[in-house]
Amino acid sequence: MNVSHEPRRPASPDAGEIFGALSSELETLKAADLYRAPRVFEGRADRVVVKDGWELLCFASNNYLGLTADEAVIRAASEATLHYGTGSGASRLVSGTMKLHVRLEEELASFKGTEAALLFGSGFAANLGTITALVGPEDVVYTDRLNHASIIDGSRLSKARVEIYAHADAADLESRLVRKDDRNPGRRRLIVTDGVFSMDGDLAPLPEILKLAEVYDAWVLVDDAHASGVIGPRGAGTADYYGVDSPRLIRLGTLSKAFGGEGGFVAGPADLVDYLRHKARPFVFSTAPSPATTATALKALEIVQTEPHRRERLRANAERLREGLLSLGYAVPGGPTPILPVMVGEPATAVALSKALEDRGVLAPAIRPPTVPRGTSRLRVTAMATHTHSDISRALQAFREVRRGSP
Numbered sequence: 001m002n003v004s005h006e007p008r009r010p011a012s013p014d015a016g017e018i019f020g021a022l023s024s025e026l027e028t029l030k031a032a033d034l035y036r037a038p039r040v041f042e043g044r045a046d047r048v049v050v051k052d053g054w055e056l057l058c059f060a061s062n063n064y065l066g067l068t069a070d071e072a073v074i075r076a077a078s079e080a081t082l083h084y085g086t087g088s089g090a091s092r093l094v095s096g097t098m099k100l101h102v103r104l105e106e107e108l109a110s111f112k113g114t115e116a117a118l119l120f121g122s123g124f125a126a127n128l129g130t131i132t133a134l135v136g137p138e139d140v141v142y143t144d145r146l147n148h149a150s151i152i153d154g155s156r157l158s159k160a161r162v163e164i165y166a167h168a169d170a171a172d173l174e175s176r177l178v179r180k181d182d183r184n185p186g187r188r189r190l191i192v193t194d195g196v197f198s199m200d201g202d203l204a205p206l207p208e209i210l211k212l213a214e215v216y217d218a219w220v221l222v223d224d225a226h227a228s229g230v231i232g233p234r235g236a237g238t239a240d241y242y243g244v245d246s247p248r249l250i251r252l253g254t255l256s257k258a259f260g261g262e263g264g265f266v267a268g269p270a271d272l273v274d275y276l277r278h279k280a281r282p283f284v285f286s287t288a289p290s291p292a293t294t295a296t297a298l299k300a301l302e303i304v305q306t307e308p309h310r311r312e313r314l315r316a317n318a319e320r321l322r323e324g325l326l327s328l329g330y331a332v333p334g335g336p337t338p339i340l341p342v343m344v345g346e347p348a349t350a351v352a353l354s355k356a357l358e359d360r361g362v363l364a365p366a367i368r369p370p371t372v373p374r375g376t377s378r379l380r381v382t383a384m385a386t387h388t389h390s391d392i393s394r395a396l397q398a399f400r401e402v403r404r405g406s407p
């Protein structure tokens, strides 16, 4: 007989007990209407998307020019994969740099009117890498209250002193620049702002910010994630829109929005870019973008530069949508951009409105805290260059019905 004389161990806790604290946080999110589950779509990210077999008109993406589904862009990505393979195989400084990367960096620099540019795996990585490389514990970052999470995280990670100024408020920025903190005098001063604010659609007061940078000897990092390819006579972003330039300006962008792919970049003076090539950790320690991703951006950049009518169409569509929503009585603040925030207030109301629109075939997502401040939940409605007049009329009809509360 084989009897074990081992002392009995107490039963080990199961995963439910070990991670119990997380489960109860999730319950708290549910109770506050802040729980999120991604919608799953079939097929392409285009002006019409398919969910559970149903077509929905998409007013919910950053694919402003419709390039994710553009045949020339798709062909360029496919040919790059056939020619160069699926991956770059290593980080840029090891063996991952291909001619495609170098060409894209040169083209981006020329587009932005700078000496050089550096590619990152994403816009998030570009912000994290750039801010942490440029400033440290001795320095000060001045950041707009509504800046993107990647700027907030980059600023925190840098360990610089962080001064948060009121949204798009150059006077408040100046009141902070003028202060002398004797215990921690700013060795470097970096002002960081979204060019186009991602959830509000308004613009940073870049001309005033550049003047302040001159007076107070600061550098300026403008994040043109939602501006590149979208605003300005050349589609080159916020500085292009205002017609301003400055040797203090560092231009950051993404390739994931108007450019229809993924990736981020920084454009500026050659020495700054060279420095980032050495110091920006998400550049140094991350695999180089794939050939398909890089070729997508190259073709999209060519289209942005040679087909300005797409930008004009986007502007006209955004204007039509904005006027329609305003005439229905919705509050739609913002600026001359395709991002139209339909202000609602409470998370539950935003979710209910979004759901009612979806039931009518229109996708317009609810945006809630922590993405936006408490009490400012909204629908983030975005126009695309490829929306037809009939798409916009259908969307406005849906907004009319849900306003009236009709079935």
Ligand SMILES: Cc1ncc(COP(=O)(O)O)c(C=O)c1O
Residues within 6 Å of the ligand: 122, 123, 124, 125, 127, 148, 150, 194, 198, 223, 225, 226, 254, 255, 256, 262, 263, 264
């Ligand atoms: C202002 C801003 N900066 C940076 C990012 C991050 O870009 P990516 O999605 O390419 O990582 C976003 C994207 O949401 C953004 O809105």
